[in-house]
Amino acid sequence: MLATSKKYLSVVYFITITLFIIGCGGIQKDKNKPANYSLYVLAKDGKNYLMQDATLDSGVLKPEAEGISLDTLRMGRSLIIRNHSYYYLNSKTSQFTKYNVSGGTLKILASLSLRNFTIENYNWLQGDTLLLTGLNLPGYNQPEFVMVSTTDMKVIKRGNLALPAPSGKFVTMSIGFTEKRPNSLLIGYTYHASQGIYNFGTSDTLYVSELQYPAMKLTSTAKDNRSTYPGGQNTVQSCTFLDEKGDYYFISCPGIALGNRPELPSGIFRIKKGETAPDRNYFFNISASSIHNHVYGMWWLGADKVIVRTERRDLFKGLNDHYKTAHFEYHVLNLQTKAIQKLNLPLDKGTRKQCVIVQGNTVYIAISSAKDGNYIWNYKVSDHTLKRGLKLTDDTDFILRIDTLGK
């Protein structure tokens, strides 16, 4: 009798140990897999979580359990990510910090002081040099640039950009893109008038200036009143690209949550290689197309194709619910034929998100929907097919970023 129960106990003991090893082994295995992707999530508990994963094709991630809580670390989502490092400027503390994720925690690698500056755009130059363009604090009325060596986290140079300062009723400006050419910079921007805390006005014109590089002296300024609010903050969302021919494309978004001139059209502009002003013969007018709405983001698929993220004016009430009502759609556009193909995805929420990764024929799209949960969708460009990939559990409120961790 005793011998039998002893036998049972040993079996139970053996099974428990085995399960324990398998369980722990599983976690160990995942930690050893290379992290290829980064995900930044705002959860329903109000906290921001950072996660990394080897794949976006499958699996389940639970932010509150598996994510690194960013609540106390004050790292927002306007990030620059490259080669497994995250760069973030906290304008309040004036610290520009380089982080990485190691052993499941966020680690500060280095930090430098960058006072009275806010980033509008970034560009990677040769080596590991980062060119930041932005505005002064607290005035937001003097364009500036900062060149940073990211290997030793030191400021190489800082100075003013010789763009025309805001004047008259215009008190501030938005710098929408900075395109680096061998000997010059092309900078797109517009001006704003303040209307107290509740509202603001925007010029009906967009501007593109050429500056000598590295002297930063103004050589020309072009005006275009076909639309306004060119580009956007590329630390938050992509809205420009340079194609294989050397032509530069950017969106304009006068929608209520960006340029706030909703009566003006949204569209895609082009600056041809070697030219310094928007092409007068090219304007893909999204508002006038079958989409008939403002475009908030654009990602290049290669050749003449892009994916755009557009709002649905009939589904939200105003600025109060623009970011939390699920109303965003995705479309594949052919920039030359102007063909439009809608992607059959659930309506997405969140005004601006870095939510698309293009890897050859595969496009990952992060959707935070109202009724269909939070998934990374996998789109195949060649055959226009979609399927669900990695799932994020229901404690997720918004997937704010998906990024690759490589160069």
Place this chain on the structure above:
Amino acid sequence: MSVNKELLERYHLDACSVEECREIEEWLFNNEANDFKLSDGTDKNRLKAEMWNDIQSVFPENNKVVKTRSSIYYMWKGAIAASLFFALTGTLAYLAIPQSAAIVNLNNNSAAQVKQVNSAGYTVSVAPNTRASINNEMHVIDLNGSILISAEKDVELLLQGTGKKVNFKKGQTYIILKNRDGADEMIMVNKENLLDLPPVMQRQINTHFDI
């Protein structure tokens, strides 16, 4: 000669001799004097009892036994009386004076300074030129201006003039902008979603509230 009863009587009647008076006086004022001696050897205690009986016969007939109260009784009596007094005063005051505790006044008449209010479970930064108040009893918030607000508990308030309810989750911070009445005339954003407002508006909010 020792002092005795007859001697004391003659002393009180002023009928004693000089020598006798002197002895009595000596006895009266001398603490070390011997105890009073009874001349005929009568039992002192029996005499004491006889004297007491004489005295007692003079007392009133109805000498009821009065219970003595303890000090604790008197303490509680006083405490209860005081409590009733304060309760009565408090109730009268409560009824007579407007109920200010239920209403949180957030008005900021300054043209440039942000006003901080920490009251009734709310932490609020009130922007310049803002009129606002929270009625905790009616669960209503009245606002003309802008505030940054955080509540200690989950709470739902009706935003006056919009017909809409605003929900505060415990411990989270919200920005509410409203300068007009109307169903769609308000912007309320969780501080975590600030980046989803137009960048130009974010800058104004950051500058205003020093976020």
